[in-house]
Amino acid sequence: MTQTPLSKLNQLCNALAIDPQDSGVCENEFPFKAPPDFINRIQPGQLDDPLLKQVLPVVEEAVIHSDFNRDPVGDLQANPSPSLIHKYHGRVLLMASPKCDIHCRYCFRRHFPYEQQINQRHWKKALQQISADNTIHEVILSGGDPFSLSETAVLGLIKEIERIEHIKTLRIHSRTPIVAPSKAPCGELLKWAQTSRLNKVLVLHCNHANELSQLTAELLQTYRQAGFHLLNQSVLLKGINDDSETLITLSHTLFAQGVLPYYLHQLDRVEGAAHFEVPNQEALALRQTLLEKLPGYLVPKLVKENAGEPHKTPL
Numbered sequence: 001m002t003q004t005p006l007s008k009l010n011q012l013c014n015a016l017a018i019d020p021q022d023s024g025v026c027e028n029e030f031p032f033k034a035p036p037d038f039i040n041r042i043q044p045g046q047l048d049d050p051l052l053k054q055v056l057p058v059v060e061e062a063v064i065h066s067d068f069n070r071d072p073v074g075d076l077q078a079n080p081s082p083s084l085i086h087k088y089h090g091r092v093l094l095m096a097s098p099k100c101d102i103h104c105r106y107c108f109r110r111h112f113p114y115e116q117q118i119n120q121r122h123w124k125k126a127l128q129q130i131s132a133d134n135t136i137h138e139v140i141l142s143g144g145d146p147f148s149l150s151e152t153a154v155l156g157l158i159k160e161i162e163r164i165e166h167i168k169t170l171r172i173h174s175r176t177p178i179v180a181p182s183k184a185p186c187g188e189l190l191k192w193a194q195t196s197r198l199n200k201v202l203v204l205h206c207n208h209a210n211e212l213s214q215l216t217a218e219l220l221q222t223y224r225q226a227g228f229h230l231l232n233q234s235v236l237l238k239g240i241n242d243d244s245e246t247l248i249t250l251s252h253t254l255f256a257q258g259v260l261p262y263y264l265h266q267l268d269r270v271e272g273a274a275h276f277e278v279p280n281q282e283a284l285a286l287r288q289t290l291l292e293k294l295p296g297y298l299v300p301k302l303v304k305e306n307a308g309e310p311h312k313t314p315l
Ligand code: SF4
Pocket: 099, 100, 101, 102, 103, 104, 106, 107, 108, 109, 110, 143, 144, 145, 175, 205
């Protein structure tokens, strides 16, 4: 089956028997996009499906809220050169790709000016800056999604990073293995990982246990066997995962696939996503229930990213 993501709303509505008139569907400047693997896990005709809500553009996105803006975590203030974001001590984020295999409606970078940021020339300059700063020991590949690049391109970039002696850890942030496991890189990248001197961390992004399947289980096992440490970050999303049973099931299902829950993010206040926000009091009550019902290693840290702060802030 083709793994080309769907990018037309009418394709999605037809595939899932959704009537656009009934569902508040509304085209948006951040266009719809979702891969077949993800769409296959949505219940047809169910407007409250927790996966559908993550990708369906709706009228609420057009409502303006004064506390929500286009750069909620201050990426553009921490951008010493294009492609590079340097917020935290000892590590930098290199934007590897302007694209993702999915467009998550709550994405904090949904307005990010990728086209001005990412190209080979910018990477070269960013790598020179990383080479010149031996206080940096970890490079985080993000985007967009680094795994939306071809395997050859992402591996080429990783090998450049590996040549920098003071870099000890490569961290990749990707949602592709969860939402599009059939197209995630699993050939040359894994061969490289088996022999690389770098510590390798893959931070996945999964918000609901329904996103996980036999396909993700098999893929994630190959990453683990190749030497990647697997962690997960989720975003707390109203109507999607804002109840304790859903979050508990998510932690158990991740662990069954060899992944430790790492962060549960309070929503970044990005323009167009206010309808996903869960009040802090409710978020704290959820965390308390998780603490009571899960072993500590399955309780993700509930955090908020505040622009300009030198670390994520526990709620
Ligand atoms: S995969 Fe990540 S970067 Fe891409 S749209 Fe979703 S949240 Fe945003």
